[in-house]
Amino acid sequence: MSGTTLKDAKLFINGEYVDALSGETFDTINPATNEKLASVANASEQDVQKTAEVAQKTFESGVWSKMSVDDRAKILCKMSDLVMERVEELAMVETLDVGKPIKESLGFDIPRAAQNLRFFAEMAKYVNHEHYDKGNYMSYAKYAPAGVTSLIIPWNLPFMQMTWKASAALAAGNTVIVKPASYTPLSAVMLGEIANEAGLPPGVLNIITGPGSTVGTAMTTHPNVRRISFVGETTTGKTIMKNAASQLIPVSLELGGKSANIVFEDADLDEAVSGSIEAIFRNQGEICLAGSRLLVQESVYEAFLDKFTAAVQKIKVGDPLDPATDMGALVSASHLATVDEYVQIGLAEGAKLAAGGKRVAGMDKGNFYEPTVFYEVDNSMRIAQEEIFGPVLVVIPFKTEEDAIRIANDSIYGLAGVVWTNDLRRAHRVAAQVDAGLLWINCWYVRDLRTPFGGSKASGIGREGGRHSFEFYTEAKTITMKC
Numbered sequence: 001m002s003g004t005t006l007k008d009a010k011l012f013i014n015g016e017y018v019d020a021l022s023g024e025t026f027d028t029i030n031p032a033t034n035e036k037l038a039s040v041a042n043a044s045e046q047d048v049q050k051t052a053e054v055a056q057k058t059f060e061s062g063v064w065s066k067m068s069v070d071d072r073a074k075i076l077c078k079m080s081d082l083v084m085e086r087v088e089e090l091a092m093v094e095t096l097d098v099g100k101p102i103k104e105s106l107g108f109d110i111p112r113a114a115q116n117l118r119f120f121a122e123m124a125k126y127v128n129h130e131h132y133d134k135g136n137y138m139s140y141a142k143y144a145p146a147g148v149t150s151l152i153i154p155w156n157l158p159f160m161q162m163t164w165k166a167s168a169a170l171a172a173g174n175t176v177i178v179k180p181a182s183y184t185p186l187s188a189v190m191l192g193e194i195a196n197e198a199g200l201p202p203g204v205l206n207i208i209t210g211p212g213s214t215v216g217t218a219m220t221t222h223p224n225v226r227r228i229s230f231v232g233e234t235t236t237g238k239t240i241m242k243n244a245a246s247q248l249i250p251v252s253l254e255l256g257g258k259s260a261n262i263v264f265e266d267a268d269l270d271e272a273v274s275g276s277i278e279a280i281f282r283n284q285g286e287i288c289l290a291g292s293r294l295l296v297q298e299s300v301y302e303a304f305l306d307k308f309t310a311a312v313q314k315i316k317v318g319d320p321l322d323p324a325t326d327m328g329a330l331v332s333a334s335h336l337a338t339v340d341e342y343v344q345i346g347l348a349e350g351a352k353l354a355a356g357g358k359r360v361a362g363m364d365k366g367n368f369y370e371p372t373v374f375y376e377v378d379n380s381m382r383i384a385q386e387e388i389f390g391p392v393l394v395v396i397p398f399k400t401e402e403d404a405i406r407i408a409n410d411s412i413y414g415l416a417g418v419v420w421t422n423d424l425r426r427a428h429r430v431a432a433q434v435d436a437g438l439l440w441i442n443c444w445y446v447r448d449l450r451t452p453f454g455g456s457k458a459s460g461i462g463r464e465g466g467r468h469s470f471e472f473y474t475e476a477k478t479i480t481m482k483c
Protein backbone atom coordinates (compact mmCIF):
# COMPACT_ATOMS: atom_id res chain seq x y z
CA MET A 1 0.00 0.00 0.00
CA SER A 2 2.74 2.45 0.97
CA GLY A 3 4.16 4.45 -1.92
CA THR A 4 1.61 3.38 -4.55
CA THR A 5 1.37 5.97 -7.31
CA LEU A 6 -1.21 6.16 -10.06
CA LYS A 7 -1.47 7.74 -13.48
CA ASP A 8 -1.83 11.53 -13.35
CA ALA A 9 -5.33 12.77 -14.07
CA LYS A 10 -6.16 15.24 -16.82
CA LEU A 11 -9.36 16.94 -17.87
CA PHE A 12 -11.51 14.99 -20.33
CA ILE A 13 -12.95 17.48 -22.81
CA ASN A 14 -14.31 16.78 -26.29
CA GLY A 15 -13.10 13.16 -26.13
CA GLU A 16 -9.50 14.09 -25.29
CA TYR A 17 -7.39 14.23 -22.16
CA VAL A 18 -5.93 17.72 -21.79
CA ASP A 19 -4.14 19.80 -19.18
CA ALA A 20 -5.87 22.70 -17.48
CA LEU A 21 -5.48 25.88 -19.55
CA SER A 22 -3.32 27.30 -16.76
CA GLY A 23 -1.18 24.14 -16.70
CA GLU A 24 -1.75 23.96 -12.94
CA THR A 25 -2.17 20.73 -11.02
CA PHE A 26 -2.98 19.63 -7.49
CA ASP A 27 -2.17 16.42 -5.64
CA THR A 28 -4.56 13.70 -4.64
CA ILE A 29 -3.54 11.88 -1.48
CA ASN A 30 -3.89 8.29 -0.33
CA PRO A 31 -5.93 8.52 2.90
CA ALA A 32 -4.34 5.32 4.21
CA THR A 33 -0.80 6.78 4.07
CA ASN A 34 -1.22 10.52 3.50
CA GLU A 35 1.24 10.17 0.63
CA LYS A 36 0.69 11.58 -2.85
CA LEU A 37 -1.12 9.24 -5.24
CA ALA A 38 -1.18 11.34 -8.41
CA SER A 39 -1.22 14.86 -9.87
CA VAL A 40 -4.56 16.15 -11.05
CA ALA A 41 -5.30 18.95 -13.54
CA ASN A 42 -6.52 22.01 -11.67
CA ALA A 43 -9.19 23.57 -13.87
CA SER A 44 -10.42 27.15 -13.61
CA GLU A 45 -13.44 29.11 -14.87
CA GLN A 46 -11.77 29.34 -18.30
CA ASP A 47 -11.73 25.55 -18.62
CA VAL A 48 -15.42 25.45 -17.70
CA GLN A 49 -16.15 28.15 -20.27
CA LYS A 50 -14.37 26.11 -22.94
CA THR A 51 -16.14 22.89 -21.88
CA ALA A 52 -19.57 24.51 -21.76
CA GLU A 53 -19.04 25.66 -25.37
CA VAL A 54 -17.99 22.16 -26.44
CA ALA A 55 -20.96 20.60 -24.64
CA GLN A 56 -23.39 23.11 -26.17
CA LYS A 57 -22.03 22.63 -29.68
CA THR A 58 -22.14 18.87 -29.31
CA PHE A 59 -25.69 19.03 -28.00
CA GLU A 60 -26.85 21.21 -30.89
CA SER A 61 -25.12 18.99 -33.46
CA GLY A 62 -27.62 16.26 -32.61
CA VAL A 63 -24.90 13.60 -32.74
CA TRP A 64 -26.14 12.35 -29.38
CA SER A 65 -29.33 14.29 -28.60
CA LYS A 66 -30.94 13.08 -31.83
CA MET A 67 -29.41 9.60 -31.90
CA SER A 68 -32.07 6.91 -31.54
CA VAL A 69 -32.63 5.75 -28.02
CA ASP A 70 -31.65 2.20 -29.04
CA ASP A 71 -28.31 3.35 -30.41
CA ARG A 72 -27.63 5.43 -27.33
CA ALA A 73 -28.43 2.40 -25.20
CA LYS A 74 -25.95 0.25 -27.14
CA ILE A 75 -23.11 2.65 -26.36
CA LEU A 76 -24.05 3.04 -22.69
CA CYS A 77 -24.39 -0.75 -22.29
CA LYS A 78 -20.97 -1.13 -23.87
CA MET A 79 -19.64 1.34 -21.29
CA SER A 80 -21.27 -0.79 -18.61
CA ASP A 81 -19.50 -3.91 -19.96
CA LEU A 82 -16.17 -2.09 -20.09
CA VAL A 83 -16.57 -0.95 -16.49
CA MET A 84 -16.98 -4.60 -15.47
CA GLU A 85 -14.01 -5.66 -17.63
CA ARG A 86 -11.93 -3.19 -15.64
CA VAL A 87 -13.60 -3.80 -12.28
CA GLU A 88 -10.39 -4.74 -10.47
CA GLU A 89 -8.43 -1.76 -11.71
CA LEU A 90 -11.27 0.68 -11.02
CA ALA A 91 -11.85 -0.82 -7.58
CA MET A 92 -8.19 -0.45 -6.69
CA VAL A 93 -8.12 3.18 -7.81
CA GLU A 94 -11.31 3.89 -5.85
CA THR A 95 -9.94 2.23 -2.72
CA LEU A 96 -6.60 4.05 -2.94
CA ASP A 97 -8.22 7.44 -3.53
CA VAL A 98 -11.13 7.20 -1.05
CA GLY A 99 -9.61 4.95 1.64
CA LYS A 100 -12.56 2.56 1.49
CA PRO A 101 -12.19 -1.23 1.87
CA ILE A 102 -11.43 -3.06 -1.36
CA LYS A 103 -14.23 -5.53 -0.69
CA GLU A 104 -16.64 -2.57 -0.88
CA SER A 105 -15.18 -1.14 -4.10
CA LEU A 106 -15.10 -4.56 -5.73
CA GLY A 107 -18.40 -5.80 -4.38
CA PHE A 108 -20.44 -2.63 -4.53
CA ASP A 109 -19.14 0.66 -5.96
CA ILE A 110 -17.87 -0.47 -9.34
CA PRO A 111 -20.52 -3.15 -10.10
CA ARG A 112 -23.21 -0.65 -9.07
CA ALA A 113 -21.68 1.88 -11.48
CA ALA A 114 -21.96 -0.68 -14.28
CA GLN A 115 -25.55 -1.31 -13.22
CA ASN A 116 -26.30 2.44 -13.31
CA LEU A 117 -25.14 2.65 -16.93
CA ARG A 118 -27.12 -0.38 -18.07
CA PHE A 119 -30.23 0.43 -16.06
CA PHE A 120 -30.75 3.96 -17.42
CA ALA A 121 -29.77 2.92 -20.96
CA GLU A 122 -32.49 0.26 -20.96
CA MET A 123 -35.06 2.33 -19.11
CA ALA A 124 -34.79 5.19 -21.58
CA LYS A 125 -36.57 2.95 -24.09
CA TYR A 126 -39.68 2.67 -21.95
CA VAL A 127 -40.26 5.88 -20.01
CA ASN A 128 -42.26 9.00 -20.52
CA HIS A 129 -44.51 7.88 -23.33
CA GLU A 130 -47.84 9.65 -22.87
CA HIS A 131 -50.80 10.00 -25.16
CA TYR A 132 -54.38 11.12 -24.36
CA ASP A 133 -57.54 11.35 -26.43
CA LYS A 134 -60.29 13.87 -25.61
CA GLY A 135 -63.16 14.01 -28.11
CA ASN A 136 -61.71 15.22 -31.41
CA TYR A 137 -58.45 16.19 -29.84
CA MET A 138 -55.37 14.11 -29.27
CA SER A 139 -52.51 15.17 -27.02
CA TYR A 140 -49.15 13.65 -26.59
CA ALA A 141 -46.00 14.65 -24.74
CA LYS A 142 -42.49 14.63 -26.03
CA TYR A 143 -39.64 14.56 -23.54
CA ALA A 144 -36.66 16.18 -25.18
CA PRO A 145 -33.18 16.18 -23.64
CA ALA A 146 -32.74 19.39 -21.66
CA GLY A 147 -29.27 20.31 -22.95
CA VAL A 148 -25.94 20.80 -21.21
CA THR A 149 -26.09 19.21 -17.77
CA SER A 150 -23.73 19.94 -14.87
CA LEU A 151 -23.16 17.15 -12.37
CA ILE A 152 -21.25 17.81 -9.16
CA ILE A 153 -20.21 14.82 -7.08
CA PRO A 154 -18.89 14.30 -3.51
CA TRP A 155 -15.96 12.16 -2.37
CA ASN A 156 -17.61 9.31 -0.52
CA LEU A 157 -18.87 7.08 -3.36
CA PRO A 158 -17.28 8.82 -6.34
CA PHE A 159 -17.62 6.42 -9.26
CA MET A 160 -20.98 5.06 -8.18
CA GLN A 161 -22.53 8.51 -7.72
CA MET A 162 -20.99 9.96 -10.84
CA THR A 163 -22.52 7.18 -12.93
CA TRP A 164 -25.80 7.39 -11.00
CA LYS A 165 -26.25 10.90 -12.40
CA ALA A 166 -24.35 10.70 -15.68
CA SER A 167 -26.06 7.52 -16.90
CA ALA A 168 -29.50 9.05 -16.58
CA ALA A 169 -28.48 12.39 -18.05
CA LEU A 170 -26.77 10.69 -21.00
CA ALA A 171 -29.51 8.14 -21.59
CA ALA A 172 -31.95 11.05 -21.84
CA GLY A 173 -29.81 12.55 -24.63
CA ASN A 174 -28.04 15.38 -22.82
CA THR A 175 -24.42 16.40 -22.96
CA VAL A 176 -22.71 16.33 -19.61
CA ILE A 177 -20.06 18.19 -17.64
CA VAL A 178 -19.18 16.31 -14.49
CA LYS A 179 -16.94 17.37 -11.63
CA PRO A 180 -15.75 14.85 -9.06
CA ALA A 181 -14.67 16.05 -5.61
CA SER A 182 -11.06 17.17 -5.37
CA TYR A 183 -10.20 14.49 -2.81
CA THR A 184 -11.28 11.68 -5.14
CA PRO A 185 -10.97 12.51 -8.85
CA LEU A 186 -9.13 9.43 -10.12
CA SER A 187 -11.87 6.92 -10.90
CA ALA A 188 -14.08 9.61 -12.43
CA VAL A 189 -11.56 10.62 -15.08
CA MET A 190 -11.19 6.97 -16.13
CA LEU A 191 -14.77 7.05 -17.39
CA GLY A 192 -13.47 9.14 -20.30
CA GLU A 193 -11.32 6.27 -21.60
CA ILE A 194 -14.27 3.93 -21.25
CA ALA A 195 -16.55 6.35 -23.10
CA ASN A 196 -14.09 6.64 -25.99
CA GLU A 197 -13.65 2.90 -26.23
CA ALA A 198 -17.43 2.38 -26.25
CA GLY A 199 -17.88 4.90 -29.07
CA LEU A 200 -19.54 7.75 -27.17
CA PRO A 201 -19.19 10.74 -29.51
CA PRO A 202 -16.62 13.35 -28.38
CA GLY A 203 -18.03 16.25 -26.37
CA VAL A 204 -20.98 14.26 -24.97
CA LEU A 205 -19.28 13.44 -21.66
CA ASN A 206 -16.77 15.92 -20.26
CA ILE A 207 -14.99 15.53 -16.94
CA ILE A 208 -13.45 18.47 -15.10
CA THR A 209 -11.33 18.41 -11.96
CA GLY A 210 -10.79 21.46 -9.80
CA PRO A 211 -12.04 23.45 -6.82
CA GLY A 212 -15.74 23.63 -6.05
CA SER A 213 -15.48 27.33 -5.24
CA THR A 214 -14.39 28.29 -8.78
CA VAL A 215 -15.06 25.35 -11.14
CA GLY A 216 -18.25 24.34 -9.32
CA THR A 217 -19.50 27.93 -9.33
CA ALA A 218 -18.79 28.30 -13.06
CA MET A 219 -20.59 25.01 -13.74
CA THR A 220 -23.69 26.27 -11.94
CA THR A 221 -23.83 29.78 -13.40
CA HIS A 222 -22.88 29.26 -17.04
CA PRO A 223 -25.74 30.29 -19.36
CA ASN A 224 -25.34 27.14 -21.50
CA VAL A 225 -26.16 24.88 -18.55
CA ARG A 226 -29.80 23.70 -18.49
CA ARG A 227 -29.77 21.25 -15.54
CA ILE A 228 -27.70 20.93 -12.37
CA SER A 229 -27.58 17.82 -10.25
CA PHE A 230 -25.55 18.03 -7.07
CA VAL A 231 -24.68 15.63 -4.26
CA GLY A 232 -22.92 17.01 -1.23
CA GLU A 233 -23.29 19.06 1.90
CA THR A 234 -26.44 20.99 2.66
CA THR A 235 -24.56 24.31 2.89
CA THR A 236 -23.00 23.77 -0.56
CA GLY A 237 -26.44 22.82 -1.88
CA LYS A 238 -27.83 26.17 -0.72
CA THR A 239 -25.04 28.06 -2.49
CA ILE A 240 -25.64 26.08 -5.67
CA MET A 241 -29.35 26.78 -5.55
CA LYS A 242 -28.68 30.52 -5.22
CA ASN A 243 -26.25 30.39 -8.16
CA ALA A 244 -28.69 28.37 -10.23
CA ALA A 245 -31.42 30.92 -9.51
CA SER A 246 -29.38 33.56 -11.34
CA GLN A 247 -29.83 31.55 -14.56
CA LEU A 248 -33.19 29.98 -13.58
CA ILE A 249 -31.74 26.47 -13.93
CA PRO A 250 -33.61 23.51 -12.35
CA VAL A 251 -31.59 21.81 -9.62
CA SER A 252 -31.65 18.36 -8.09
CA LEU A 253 -30.01 18.33 -4.68
CA GLU A 254 -29.04 15.22 -2.70
CA LEU A 255 -27.69 16.59 0.58
CA GLY A 256 -26.75 15.60 4.12
CA GLY A 257 -28.52 13.40 6.63
CA LYS A 258 -28.77 12.38 10.28
CA SER A 259 -31.04 9.42 9.89
CA ALA A 260 -32.83 7.65 12.72
CA ASN A 261 -32.38 3.90 12.97
CA ILE A 262 -35.20 2.73 15.26
CA VAL A 263 -35.06 -0.60 17.10
CA PHE A 264 -38.35 -1.74 18.68
CA GLU A 265 -38.50 -4.31 21.48
CA ASP A 266 -40.17 -6.88 19.19
CA ALA A 267 -37.38 -6.75 16.59
CA ASP A 268 -35.09 -9.64 15.81
CA LEU A 269 -32.26 -8.16 17.86
CA ASP A 270 -29.42 -10.05 16.18
CA GLU A 271 -30.61 -8.93 12.76
CA ALA A 272 -31.03 -5.38 14.07
CA VAL A 273 -27.49 -5.41 15.51
CA SER A 274 -25.80 -6.50 12.29
CA GLY A 275 -27.97 -4.20 10.15
CA SER A 276 -27.32 -1.24 12.43
CA ILE A 277 -23.56 -1.86 12.42
CA GLU A 278 -23.67 -1.80 8.63
CA ALA A 279 -25.85 1.31 8.62
CA ILE A 280 -23.36 3.41 10.56
CA PHE A 281 -19.92 1.93 9.89
CA ARG A 282 -20.08 0.98 6.21
CA ASN A 283 -17.79 3.22 4.17
CA GLN A 284 -16.30 4.53 7.48
CA GLY A 285 -19.65 6.19 8.20
CA GLU A 286 -19.03 8.45 5.22
CA ILE A 287 -22.40 7.84 3.69
CA CYS A 288 -25.28 10.25 3.52
CA LEU A 289 -27.80 7.50 4.29
CA ALA A 290 -26.01 6.43 7.50
CA GLY A 291 -28.24 5.45 10.39
CA SER A 292 -26.25 7.79 12.63
CA ARG A 293 -28.87 8.11 15.37
CA LEU A 294 -29.74 4.73 16.86
CA LEU A 295 -33.02 4.90 18.79
CA VAL A 296 -33.59 1.83 20.97
CA GLN A 297 -36.72 1.00 22.96
CA GLU A 298 -36.02 1.18 26.70
CA SER A 299 -37.11 -2.40 27.48
CA VAL A 300 -34.33 -3.82 25.25
CA TYR A 301 -31.89 -0.94 25.52
CA GLU A 302 -29.28 -2.63 27.70
CA ALA A 303 -29.48 -6.03 26.02
CA PHE A 304 -29.21 -4.40 22.62
CA LEU A 305 -26.34 -2.10 23.55
CA ASP A 306 -24.36 -5.06 24.99
CA LYS A 307 -24.77 -7.06 21.79
CA PHE A 308 -24.08 -4.02 19.67
CA THR A 309 -20.84 -2.99 21.42
CA ALA A 310 -19.63 -6.61 21.32
CA ALA A 311 -20.19 -6.57 17.54
CA VAL A 312 -18.39 -3.22 17.21
CA GLN A 313 -15.26 -4.74 18.78
CA LYS A 314 -15.17 -7.27 15.91
CA ILE A 315 -15.02 -4.61 13.17
CA LYS A 316 -11.63 -4.85 11.48
CA VAL A 317 -10.21 -1.41 10.77
CA GLY A 318 -7.16 -1.67 8.55
CA ASP A 319 -5.39 -1.40 5.22
CA PRO A 320 -8.13 -0.62 2.68
CA LEU A 321 -6.46 -2.96 0.17
CA ASP A 322 -6.68 -5.95 2.54
CA PRO A 323 -9.74 -8.03 1.53
CA ALA A 324 -10.46 -8.73 5.21
CA THR A 325 -10.78 -5.03 6.13
CA ASP A 326 -14.24 -3.84 7.20
CA MET A 327 -13.42 -0.17 7.73
CA GLY A 328 -10.67 1.77 5.97
CA ALA A 329 -9.32 5.30 6.37
CA LEU A 330 -11.28 8.55 6.52
CA VAL A 331 -10.93 10.56 3.33
CA SER A 332 -8.51 13.21 4.62
CA ALA A 333 -6.53 14.28 7.64
CA SER A 334 -8.74 17.35 7.97
CA HIS A 335 -11.91 15.24 7.90
CA LEU A 336 -10.40 13.01 10.59
CA ALA A 337 -9.75 16.14 12.69
CA THR A 338 -13.40 17.19 12.22
CA VAL A 339 -14.66 13.76 13.28
CA ASP A 340 -12.41 13.82 16.36
CA GLU A 341 -13.58 17.34 17.17
CA TYR A 342 -17.17 16.04 17.23
CA VAL A 343 -16.10 13.28 19.62
CA GLN A 344 -14.64 15.91 21.96
CA ILE A 345 -17.85 17.95 21.63
CA GLY A 346 -19.87 14.85 22.55
CA LEU A 347 -17.77 14.22 25.65
CA ALA A 348 -18.08 17.87 26.66
CA GLU A 349 -21.86 17.62 26.20
CA GLY A 350 -21.90 14.78 28.74
CA ALA A 351 -22.34 11.79 26.43
CA LYS A 352 -20.46 8.58 27.35
CA LEU A 353 -18.37 6.38 25.09
CA ALA A 354 -19.39 2.73 24.76
CA ALA A 355 -16.71 2.14 22.10
CA GLY A 356 -13.99 3.99 20.21
CA GLY A 357 -13.44 7.71 20.51
CA LYS A 358 -9.91 7.96 19.19
CA ARG A 359 -7.53 7.24 16.31
CA VAL A 360 -6.53 3.64 15.80
CA ALA A 361 -3.33 3.02 17.76
CA GLY A 362 -0.25 2.30 15.68
CA MET A 363 -1.82 3.49 12.41
CA ASP A 364 -0.95 7.17 12.67
CA LYS A 365 0.28 7.52 9.09
CA GLY A 366 -3.22 7.13 7.73
CA ASN A 367 -6.59 8.61 8.75
CA PHE A 368 -7.84 5.62 10.73
CA TYR A 369 -10.47 6.21 13.41
CA GLU A 370 -12.06 3.68 15.73
CA PRO A 371 -15.74 2.83 15.27
CA THR A 372 -17.25 5.06 17.94
CA VAL A 373 -20.47 4.67 19.92
CA PHE A 374 -21.89 7.30 22.28
CA TYR A 375 -24.63 6.54 24.82
CA GLU A 376 -26.37 8.74 27.38
CA VAL A 377 -27.10 11.01 24.49
CA ASP A 378 -29.93 13.49 24.35
CA ASN A 379 -31.29 14.27 20.91
CA SER A 380 -30.73 18.00 21.48
CA MET A 381 -26.94 17.53 21.70
CA ARG A 382 -24.85 18.69 18.76
CA ILE A 383 -23.59 15.14 18.18
CA ALA A 384 -27.23 14.09 17.69
CA GLN A 385 -28.21 17.05 15.51
CA GLU A 386 -25.23 17.67 13.24
CA GLU A 387 -24.03 15.42 10.44
CA ILE A 388 -20.60 14.05 11.41
CA PHE A 389 -20.17 11.95 8.25
CA GLY A 390 -17.80 9.56 9.98
CA PRO A 391 -17.84 6.41 12.15
CA VAL A 392 -19.63 8.00 15.10
CA LEU A 393 -22.97 6.71 16.34
CA VAL A 394 -25.23 8.18 19.00
CA VAL A 395 -27.57 5.84 20.88
CA ILE A 396 -30.77 7.28 22.34
CA PRO A 397 -33.39 5.33 24.34
CA PHE A 398 -37.13 5.82 23.82
CA LYS A 399 -40.25 4.62 25.63
CA THR A 400 -43.10 4.48 23.14
CA GLU A 401 -43.66 4.44 19.39
CA GLU A 402 -44.77 8.09 19.59
CA ASP A 403 -41.51 9.00 21.36
CA ALA A 404 -39.48 7.26 18.65
CA ILE A 405 -41.27 9.14 15.88
CA ARG A 406 -40.95 12.46 17.70
CA ILE A 407 -37.19 11.99 18.24
CA ALA A 408 -36.66 10.75 14.68
CA ASN A 409 -38.37 13.85 13.32
CA ASP A 410 -36.57 16.26 15.66
CA SER A 411 -33.88 16.94 13.04
CA ILE A 412 -33.31 19.46 10.30
CA TYR A 413 -32.59 16.52 7.98
CA GLY A 414 -35.00 14.11 6.29
CA LEU A 415 -32.97 11.78 4.15
CA ALA A 416 -33.56 8.24 5.43
CA GLY A 417 -34.89 6.15 8.28
CA VAL A 418 -34.70 2.55 9.38
CA VAL A 419 -37.28 0.58 11.40
CA TRP A 420 -36.53 -2.77 13.05
CA THR A 421 -39.70 -4.57 14.19
CA ASN A 422 -41.61 -7.78 13.62
CA ASP A 423 -44.95 -6.02 13.99
CA LEU A 424 -46.14 -5.50 10.43
CA ARG A 425 -48.63 -2.78 11.27
CA ARG A 426 -46.17 -0.87 13.41
CA ALA A 427 -43.55 -1.09 10.65
CA HIS A 428 -45.77 0.64 8.13
CA ARG A 429 -47.29 3.04 10.67
CA VAL A 430 -43.85 4.28 11.75
CA ALA A 431 -42.42 4.34 8.23
CA ALA A 432 -45.32 6.56 7.17
CA GLN A 433 -44.71 9.03 9.99
CA VAL A 434 -40.93 9.47 9.84
CA ASP A 435 -40.21 12.59 7.76
CA ALA A 436 -37.69 11.24 5.28
CA GLY A 437 -37.43 10.44 1.60
CA LEU A 438 -36.27 6.85 2.13
CA LEU A 439 -37.41 4.33 4.74
CA TRP A 440 -36.08 0.82 5.20
CA ILE A 441 -37.90 -1.80 7.28
CA ASN A 442 -35.73 -4.62 8.70
CA CYS A 443 -32.98 -3.77 6.22
CA TRP A 444 -30.81 -0.80 5.20
CA TYR A 445 -29.58 0.58 1.87
CA VAL A 446 -31.29 -1.98 -0.32
CA ARG A 447 -31.76 -0.22 -3.63
CA ASP A 448 -34.12 -0.65 -6.55
CA LEU A 449 -33.04 1.88 -9.18
CA ARG A 450 -36.64 2.34 -10.36
CA THR A 451 -37.67 3.96 -7.08
CA PRO A 452 -37.54 7.70 -6.24
CA PHE A 453 -34.30 8.46 -4.39
CA GLY A 454 -33.68 11.65 -2.39
CA GLY A 455 -34.43 13.49 0.81
CA SER A 456 -36.81 15.97 2.36
CA LYS A 457 -36.17 19.00 4.61
CA ALA A 458 -32.45 19.95 4.64
CA SER A 459 -31.58 16.66 2.91
CA GLY A 460 -32.46 17.85 -0.53
CA ILE A 461 -34.82 18.87 -3.26
CA GLY A 462 -36.18 16.58 -5.93
CA ARG A 463 -35.91 12.87 -6.57
CA GLU A 464 -33.86 10.86 -9.03
CA GLY A 465 -34.20 7.21 -9.94
CA GLY A 466 -36.31 5.54 -12.62
CA ARG A 467 -38.79 7.86 -14.31
CA HIS A 468 -37.95 10.63 -11.82
CA SER A 469 -34.47 10.92 -13.31
CA PHE A 470 -35.88 11.12 -16.82
CA GLU A 471 -38.37 13.79 -15.75
CA PHE A 472 -35.54 15.87 -14.34
CA TYR A 473 -33.11 15.49 -17.23
CA THR A 474 -35.67 16.22 -19.95
CA GLU A 475 -37.90 19.09 -21.02
CA ALA A 476 -41.54 18.13 -21.56
CA LYS A 477 -43.46 19.46 -24.53
CA THR A 478 -47.18 18.84 -24.98
CA ILE A 479 -48.49 18.67 -28.53
CA THR A 480 -52.26 18.76 -29.10
CA MET A 481 -53.91 18.12 -32.43
CA LYS A 482 -57.48 18.33 -33.71
CA CYS A 483 -58.19 15.05 -35.48
Ligand SMILES: NC(=O)c1ccc[n+]([C@@H]2O[C@H](COP(=O)([O-])OP(=O)(O)OC[C@H]3O[C@@H](n4cnc5c(N)ncnc54)[C@H](O)[C@@H]3O)[C@@H](O)[C@H]2O)c1
Nearest residue numbers: 153154155180181212216217232233236254255256257288
Ligand atom coordinates in the same frame (compact mmCIF):
# COMPACT_ATOMS: atom_id res chain seq x y z
N1 LIG B 1 -28.20 12.85 -0.20
C1 LIG B 1 -27.35 12.11 -0.85
O1 LIG B 1 -27.71 11.29 -1.70
C2 LIG B 1 -25.87 12.26 -0.58
C3 LIG B 1 -25.00 11.33 -1.12
C4 LIG B 1 -23.62 11.44 -0.83
C5 LIG B 1 -23.15 12.48 -0.04
N2 LIG B 1 -24.01 13.36 0.47
C6 LIG B 1 -23.52 14.45 1.31
O2 LIG B 1 -22.27 14.95 0.83
C7 LIG B 1 -21.51 15.48 1.90
C8 LIG B 1 -20.09 14.97 1.81
O3 LIG B 1 -19.53 15.24 0.56
P1 LIG B 1 -18.54 16.46 0.30
O4 LIG B 1 -17.80 16.82 1.56
O5 LIG B 1 -17.79 16.16 -0.94
O6 LIG B 1 -19.57 17.64 0.02
P2 LIG B 1 -19.25 19.09 -0.50
O7 LIG B 1 -20.56 19.81 -0.52
O8 LIG B 1 -18.13 19.73 0.23
O9 LIG B 1 -18.69 18.89 -1.99
C9 LIG B 1 -19.43 18.19 -2.97
C10 LIG B 1 -18.99 18.67 -4.34
O10 LIG B 1 -19.35 20.05 -4.51
C11 LIG B 1 -18.25 20.80 -4.96
N3 LIG B 1 -18.43 22.18 -4.51
C12 LIG B 1 -17.98 22.75 -3.36
N4 LIG B 1 -18.37 24.06 -3.31
C13 LIG B 1 -19.07 24.30 -4.44
C14 LIG B 1 -19.74 25.45 -4.97
N5 LIG B 1 -19.78 26.61 -4.32
N6 LIG B 1 -20.37 25.33 -6.14
C15 LIG B 1 -20.39 24.16 -6.81
N7 LIG B 1 -19.77 23.05 -6.38
C16 LIG B 1 -19.12 23.11 -5.20
C17 LIG B 1 -17.07 20.05 -4.36
O11 LIG B 1 -15.86 20.37 -5.02
C18 LIG B 1 -17.49 18.62 -4.58
O12 LIG B 1 -17.25 18.19 -5.91
C19 LIG B 1 -22.24 15.06 3.14
O13 LIG B 1 -22.99 16.13 3.64
C20 LIG B 1 -23.18 13.97 2.66
O14 LIG B 1 -24.30 13.74 3.45
C21 LIG B 1 -25.35 13.29 0.21
Ligand SMILES: O=C/C=C/C=C(\O)C(=O)O
Nearest residue numbers: 156161164287288289447
Ligand atom coordinates in the same frame (compact mmCIF):
# COMPACT_ATOMS: atom_id res chain seq x y z
O1 LIG C 1 -23.80 8.68 0.41
C1 LIG C 1 -24.83 8.67 -0.24
C2 LIG C 1 -25.34 7.56 -0.98
C3 LIG C 1 -25.94 7.76 -2.16
C4 LIG C 1 -26.48 6.64 -2.84
C5 LIG C 1 -27.00 6.69 -4.10
O2 LIG C 1 -26.98 7.79 -4.82
C6 LIG C 1 -27.58 5.53 -4.72
O3 LIG C 1 -27.57 4.44 -4.16
O4 LIG C 1 -28.08 5.70 -5.84
